[in-house]
Amino acid sequence: MKTLASYVQGRWHIGSGASATLYNPTTEEPLASASSGGIDFRAVLEHARSVGGPALRAMTFGQRAEMLDRLSKAIHAHRDELIEISIQNAGTTRGDAKFDIDGAIGTLAAYARTGAELGAKSFLYDGPGVQLGRTARFWGEHVLVPRLGAAVHVNAFNFPAWNMMEKAACALLAGAPVIEKPGTPTALLAWRIAELVVASGAVPEGGYQFIAGSVGDLLDHMTSQDSLAFTGSSHTAAKLRGHGQLVKHNVRVNLEADSLNAAVLAPDVEAGSDTFNLFVANVALDMAQKTGQKCTAVRRVLVPRERVDELAAEIQAALAAYKVGDPADATTRMGPLASADQLRDVRAGIERLAKSARSVCGGAAPIRDKGYFVAPTLFVAPDARTSVVHTDEVFGPVATILPYAGSAREAVELVGLGGGSLVTSVYSNDVAFLETAALGIGAWSGRVWLGSDKMAEQALAPGMVLPQMIHGGPGRAGGGEELGALRGLAFYLQRVALQGFKGVIAPESFALANSAQTRQGAGAP
Numbered sequence: 001m002k003t004l005a006s007y008v009q010g011r012w013h014i015g016s017g018a019s020a021t022l023y024n025p026t027t028e029e030p031l032a033s034a035s036s037g038g039i040d041f042r043a044v045l046e047h048a049r050s051v052g053g054p055a056l057r058a059m060t061f062g063q064r065a066e067m068l069d070r071l072s073k074a075i076h077a078h079r080d081e082l083i084e085i086s087i088q089n090a091g092t093t094r095g096d097a098k099f100d101i102d103g104a105i106g107t108l109a110a111y112a113r114t115g116a117e118l119g120a121k122s123f124l125y126d127g128p129g130v131q132l133g134r135t136a137r138f139w140g141e142h143v144l145v146p147r148l149g150a151a152v153h154v155n156a157f158n159f160p161a162w163n164m165m166e167k168a169a170c171a172l173l174a175g176a177p178v179i180e181k182p183g184t185p186t187a188l189l190a191w192r193i194a195e196l197v198v199a200s201g202a203v204p205e206g207g208y209q210f211i212a213g214s215v216g217d218l219l220d221h222m223t224s225q226d227s228l229a230f231t232g233s234s235h236t237a238a239k240l241r242g243h244g245q246l247v248k249h250n251v252r253v254n255l256e257a258d259s260l261n262a263a264v265l266a267p268d269v270e271a272g273s274d275t276f277n278l279f280v281a282n283v284a285l286d287m288a289q290k291t292g293q294k295c296t297a298v299r300r301v302l303v304p305r306e307r308v309d310e311l312a313a314e315i316q317a318a319l320a321a322y323k324v325g326d327p328a329d330a331t332t333r334m335g336p337l338a339s340a341d342q343l344r345d346v347r348a349g350i351e352r353l354a355k356s357a358r359s360v361c362g363g364a365a366p367i368r369d370k371g372y373f374v375a376p377t378l379f380v381a382p383d384a385r386t387s388v389v390h391t392d393e394v395f396g397p398v399a400t401i402l403p404y405a406g407s408a409r410e411a412v413e414l415v416g417l418g419g420g421s422l423v424t425s426v427y428s429n430d431v432a433f434l435e436t437a438a439l440g441i442g443a444w445s446g447r448v449w450l451g452s453d454k455m456a457e458q459a460l461a462p463g464m465v466l467p468q469m470i471h472g473g474p475g476r477a478g479g480g481e482e483l484g485a486l487r488g489l490a491f492y493l494q495r496v497a498l499q500g501f502k503g504v505i506a507p508e509s510f511a512l513a514n515s516a517q518t519r520q521g522a523g524a525p
Contacts, residue, residue, distance in 0.1 A: 002032035004191045004212035007198055008039055009047045010205055015039070015213055020184050025091035025336040025372045026326055032089075032188050036213035042221040044179060044209055048150035049225070052177030052206025057146045059204075060122050064173050065115025070202035072108035075165075078196055079105070082161065082189060089188040090160065091336040091372065093327045096290050103162035103465070104193070107483075110467040111169040114485055122146075122175075124486070125507050126495055139502035141510075144493035146175040149225030151492055152218065154240075156231040157183025157338055158293040160190040166467070166483060167229050172207065174492035176227070179218070181211040183232070185339040220245050227252040227492060229482070231295070234258040237478055254491055255478035256471070258393045260418035261286075261445075262300040263462070264437060265311065266428030267406035274456035279427040280311070282451070283399065284318035286463050287376050288334045292397035293342070296423050296463040299393055302384070302411055305403040312380055312401055316361045319376040324367065336372040337396055343372040349394030350377055356388050357381040357400055390417040408433045412440030420444055420475020425462040427451040446473030446481065 004022075005012040015035030022032040056064065075082070079101060086097035118124070126142040133139075151171040155163040164180050171178045182190030194210035197203060211218075222228065222245055230240055234257035240246070246253060263283055269275045286298040303311045327335030337343045350364040362377025376397040381389050384402040404410050415424055424445040426437045429452050438448045447469060449462035465471045470484035482488055498505045 001030055002188065004032050004034040004187060006036055006039060006212045007194055007208075007210040008044045009209075013039060020213060022089060022185060022188055023339065024088050025338055026328070026370070028340075028370055028372075034184055034187055034191075034212040036211050036216055039211070039216060041216050041218040044211075045150050045218065045221050045226070047206050048177040048179055048209060049148065050206070052204060052208070053148060053150070053175070055204035056172065056175045056177060056207050057122075059175070060120045061115045061118035061173065062120055064175065065112045065118070067202045068108045068115060068169055068173060069112035070200055071165075071197060072105050072112060074196050074200040074202065075101070075108070075161075075193060076105045078192075082192060085189045085192055086161075087327050087335075090186040090338055091327055092290065093332055093335050094330065095333070096327075096335070099289065100159050100161045100189075103159065104165035107162065107166045107467045108169050111173050111488075115173045124489070124493070129502070129506055132499060136502050139500065139505060141498045141505050141507070143496050143498055144490060145496055147225050147227070147492060147494050149176070149223065149227065151176040151178045152181070152215075152222065152226065152228045153178055154181050154215065154228070154230045154232065155183055155190070156295070157185045158290060158295070160186045161193055162465075163231055164190055164193065166465070166471075168208070169467075170482065170488035171492050172203065174489040176492040177207045177209075179209045179211065181215050184213065185341070187212055219243055222246060222249065222251050224249045224251065227254070229254040229480070229491070231256040234476055234478070252491060254472075254480040254482065256295060256422070256473075256480050256482065257476060257478035259295055259420075259422040259473060259477045260299045260390060260393050261296060261421045262302060262415045262418065262424045263298045264302040264411045264415070264424065264426045265304065265307075266408070266426070266430055266433045266437075267304045268430045268433065269427055271310065273429075274453045275427050275429060275451055278451050278456045278459070280314045280318050282425065282461050282463075283315050284322070285461055287319065287378070287397045287399050288322040289463065291334055291337050291374075292376075293338060293395055294463055296465060298425070298462075299399055300389060300414075300418065301399055301401045302404050302414055303401050304406040308380055308401055308403045312360045312378065315378055315401075319361060319378065322376060324373060324375060334376065334397065337374060338372070340372055342396070343374065346374055346394055346396035346398065349392060349396070350374070350398060352388060352392060353379050353394065353398070353400060356386050360401075362397070384414050385417065390419070408436035409440065411437055415441050416444045418444070418476070420473050420477045420479075421446070422471065422473040422477050423447040423449060423462050425449040425451060429453055444474065446470060446477060
């Protein structure tokens with residue numbers, strides 16, 4: 001059994017005291033242990049601030065882009081090994097393992113390209129300048145400059161590779177040193193990636209640190225220049241938001257929490273059409289991919305009332321093609337849940353839904369003697385406003401069909417009952433329906449995905465998070481925002497209003513002077 005070490009203050013640290021055990025969710029055999037006991041978390045933060053931060057800020061965006069490119073290639077070189085680790089520790093099928101690991105590799109590569117386009121710059125202009133005086137001589141510009149603290153990343157168990165690297169890519173490109181804490185049940189994959197990051201030598205000393213196990217009292221030592229980005233449950237997110245030290249020092253906090261994502265089928269979509277087939281395929285994929293353990297997975301399926309039975313049968317048939325079993329078997333399309341805790345929570349959630357909705361397939365009953373397995377489970381609610389469906393996220397292969405009358409405005413209202421989500425998908429060839437739904441749902445969802453015949457052949461599934469677009473959502477989804485190309489850097493940068501002589505602060509002068517200084521090694525502001 002492996003012992004996962006933390007990488008802090010330039011060395012690997014084996015934790016002392018009590019440790020957490022990581023299991024193979026298919027066989028329930030122990031794989032590794034993790035403990036952060038004995039780490040001085042105040043010193044970890046100070047190492048990031050005093051060593052890693054200055055080294056990263058001394059680099060241009062272009063130089064940091066080269067760093068991200070090296071990381072992407074270092075991880076890609078061990079892709080097959082990482083896939084096997086994911087199968088063993090996360091219970092993913094080979095396809096689902098690739099989804100996670102390639103997401104990490106691709107996001108690093110995408111941000112490397114973004115940074116390369118910025119070149120020798122070390123700060124960013126934010127929008128157009130503005131005349132402040134009676135002539136343009138007195139001028140104003142908004143700029144984004146690096147902050148001086150550390151970026152603490154508390155990541156979720158469901159995407160140990162992608163979740164860690166999407167946060168790290170934005171922070172490192174912005175010049176912020178990172179401290180990465182993975183979700184413990186699947187930390188074996190994150191730990192191996194941490195080994196690759198350190199071995200690559202791409203990140204300056206202090207720019208990347210990794211904690212295997214608990215974060216201890218780390219948050220108690222964060223101050224105003226630091227930032228915290230979290231992905232996980234809304235319960236933990238609420239505790240973090242109210243943490244006394246974070247509140248006292250106005251530490252920047254970005255949260256991605258629970259999300260009751262919805263898929264909406266408009267009444268104009270005909271059976272057998274490209275849009276219809278896309279809807280059925282995407283709902284089934286969202287339910288089964290990563291065993292439903294995706295923050296972007298669909299939980300609520302809005303279907304015109306008169307078509308509920310038709311769609312229930314179609315989705316059930318699509319789910320039947322997802323063979324559940326040992327993820328190491330090439331014919332398996334859905335593996336186990338990630339942990340015993342997940343299995344307990346998902347079974348309990350299925351039982352709660354079963355009290356208010358009709359079961360179409362699946363259920364809470366065990367389906368194998370060993371492992372944390374559950375069947376894809378589809379419900380039909382008797383009423384679209386059934387409260388439990390809009391308040392209780394079951395983080396597994398579970399979704400509920402909600403019958404509605406078919407108007408776009410009603411769909412907007414029903415989506416809003418979930419209190420905020422990461423993504424809502426709407427399927428229609430009716431432009432008016434799409435416009436009404438998209439603009440209305442936009443207040444409740446970080447991303448609105450519009451499916452139609454014209455894009456069906458080229459579209460990526462709504463559950464796919466792309467580095468070019470923002471990832472996050474309002475309300476119960478956490479209220480945070482990540483990625484979105486350059487938008488993802490803003491969380492780690494400080495927006496400053498510059499006021500003065502246009503000849504000094506306008507981009508055609510100030511930016512060029514700054515670039516020249518950077519090329520001469522003067523570093524970032």
